[in-house]
Amino acid sequence: MLRRRSILKLLRERRSIRIFKRSRMPDDIARLIIEAGIRAPSYSYLQEYSIIMVSDENLRKELAKLCEGQDELIMNAAAIFLICADLNRPARMLSLLGHANVLRSNKHPVESIFAVFDAGLLTAFMMIAAEIMGYGSVILDYPIVYPNEFAKLFQLPHGVVPLVLLCVGERGESPPLRPRLPLDLVFFKNSYREADLDALKNYLKEFEDAMRREDYARKYVGLNMDYMEYLKLKTTLNDELKKTYDAVEKFLKENLMKF
Numbered sequence: 001m002l003r004r005r006s007i008l009k010l011l012r013e014r015r016s017i018r019i020f021k022r023s024r025m026p027d028d029i030a031r032l033i034i035e036a037g038i039r040a041p042s043y044s045y046l047q048e049y050s051i052i053m054v055s056d057e058n059l060r061k062e063l064a065k066l067c068e069g070q071d072e073l074i075m076n077a078a079a080i081f082l083i084c085a086d087l088n089r090p091a092r093m094l095s096l097l098g099h100a101n102v103l104r105s106n107k108h109p110v111e112s113i114f115a116v117f118d119a120g121l122l123t124a125f126m127m128i129a130a131e132i133m134g135y136g137s138v139i140l141d142y143p144i145v146y147p148n149e150f151a152k153l154f155q156l157p158h159g160v161v162p163l164v165l166l167c168v169g170e171r172g173e174s175p176p177l178r179p180r181l182p183l184d185l186v187f188f189k190n191s192y193r194e195a196d197l198d199a200l201k202n203y204l205k206e207f208e209d210a211m212r213r214e215d216y217a218r219k220y221v222g223l224n225m226d227y228m229e230y231l232k233l234k235t236t237l238n239d240e241l242k243k244t245y246d247a248v249e250k251f252l253k254e255n256l257m258k259f
C-alpha cells in the first residue's frame with residue numbers, strides 16, 4: 001500500500017524539467033530506464049519503436065545545433081534518447097513468416113498508428129522510471145518537426161520515423177505543477193460530451209494566469225509575451241510552417257502512413 005501511494009504521489013507531482021545540472025548518466029542506470037520502458041504494452045508484441053541513446057559527445061553537439069534554442073538543455077542532460085516509431089524491424093520480422101503480411105503492402109493504418117502509440121507508451125514508462133530514480137525529464141518535439149535532418153544524423157533506414165527526444169537529467173529547477181483541463185472536460189461516463197465553449201474560455205484564462213505566474217515564455221523561450229501570444233505565434237500557419245509541415249507530411253507518407 002505504501003509503495004502504491006508513493007508512485008501515485010510521484011505521478012501526481014511530475015512536471016517537465018527543462019533546466020538540468022550538467023551530468024552524464026551511467027550506462028547501468030540508462031539500461032534500467034530502457035528495460036522499464038520496454039515493459040510497456042505494445043501492439044501484437046511488435047514493439048514498433050526504437051530507442052537511440054546519444055552517448056557520443058560529438059553527436060550530442062550536432063544534435064544541440066539541430067535543436068535551436070535548446071542547446072543548453074541538450075548539452076546538460078544526463079541522457080538523451082531519440083524515440084522512433086519503427087515499422088522497419090516489424091516488417092523484416094513478419095517477412096520471415098512468409099505470408100502476405102500487411103506491412104508488405106500499402107495498407108496498414110492500424111500498424112502505423114500503433115507504432116506511434118507504442119512509442120508513446122514506451123516514452124511514458126521511461127519517464128516514470130527516470131523519475132523513480134530521482135531524475136527529471138522533458139520531451140522535445142524537434143525530431144518529428146525535422147524528420148529528414150534527424151534521419152540523416154542518426155542514419156535511420158526507411159520505415160523508421162524520429163518522433164521525440166526524451167531528455168533526462170539532474171534537476172536544476174523546481175517549477176510549479178502545470179495546469180490541466182478540468183476533469184469534466186476530458187473524462188466522461190457512458191457517452192461523450194462536447195466541450196462547452198465558455199468552459200474552454202475559462203480554462204484558457206486559468207491557463208494564461210498560471211503561465212504568467214510562472215513567467216513561462218520569458219523563462220524558457222526568452223520571449224517577453226503572454227503564453228497565449230506565444231501559442232498563437234507557434235501555431236500560425238504561415239509560409240514557413242507550411243513548408244516545414246509539407247516536408248513532415250512527405251516523410252510520413254514515405255515511411256509510416258502509406259495509405
Ligand SMILES: Cc1cc2nc3c(=O)[nH]c(=O)nc-3n(C[C@H](O)[C@H](O)[C@H](O)COP(=O)(O)O)c2cc1C
Pocket residue numbers: 014015016017018138139140141142164177178
Ligand atoms: C509529444 C510531446 C512533445 C513535446 N514537445 C516539447 C518541446 O518541444 N519543448 C518543450 O519544452 N516541451 C515539450 N513537451 C512537454 C510539454 O510542453 C509539457 O509536458 C506540457 O506543457 C505539460 O507540462 P508538464 O509536463 O510540466 O506537466 C512535449 C510533450 C509531449 C507529450
